[in-house]
Amino acid sequence: MSAFDPEQFEAELKRLRPAKPPLEMLHRISVELSSQPARPARSGPTQRPLWNWPGLLRWGLPAGALAALCATLYWKHQATFLAQPPNQHLASSGRPVLRADKVEIDRQWVAGFDAVAKLPSGEPIRFRCEQWMDKVQWRDSAKGLVVEQTTPRLEIVPIRFETY
Numbered sequence: 001m002s003a004f005d006p007e008q009f010e011a012e013l014k015r016l017r018p019a020k021p022p023l024e025m026l027h028r029i030s031v032e033l034s035s036q037p038a039r040p041a042r043s044g045p046t047q048r049p050l051w052n053w054p055g056l057l058r059w060g061l062p063a064g065a066l067a068a069l070c071a072t073l074y075w076k077h078q079a080t081f082l083a084q085p086p087n088q089h090l091a092s093s094g095r096p097v098l099r100a101d102k103v104e105i106d107r108q109w110v111a112g113f114d115a116v117a118k119l120p121s122g123e124p125i126r127f128r129c130e131q132w133m134d135k136v137q138w139r140d141s142a143k144g145l146v147v148e149q150t151t152p153r154l155e156i157v158p159i160r161f162e163t164y
Contacts, residue, residue, distance in 0.1 A: 098147070102139040107132055110152075126159045 110131040119125055132153040139146050 098138065098140050098145065099142065100138040101141050104135075104137040104139075106135040106137075108135070128157045128159055130155045 112130045
């Protein structure tokens with residue numbers, strides 16, 4: 001049995017020369033690069049304006065509308081909450097209300113594996129698959145009630161690679 005020598009392995013790696021990619025792939029890359037719009041060359045530092053109005057309007061208006069919606073919903077919720085008598089344990093239908101005083105959210109990784117498949121064009125594609133178990137648990141200590149929900153979840157992420 002031979003021992004692994006890192007210096008010898010490093011020397012062998014330095015002697016290796018990478019293979020040249022196929023002309024078809026080089027042509028495809030050059031076509032992709034030529035189809036992208038050219039960026040103008042900058043000549044020296046440019047001064048940006050202090051206020052970028054189109055950018056502010058593009059992000060500021062939706063953010064402002066969302067903030068106004070949240071404020072309205074909060075104000076409406078406060079108004080209905082204050083109108084109810086305190087310590088009301090029954091809903092309007094007469095059934096008891098769950099008051100969750102402890103909520104736990106857990107996410108556990110179960111397994112991870114890679115899978116390889118072929119596209120209809122014949123190209124190989126690799127998938128990263130991860131299995132997760134999501135668990136949510138609500139507790140109402142006053143009533144001694146525990147509600148638990150467990151949901152399995154599978155995440156599949158395609159990872160493309162080319163071989164030549």
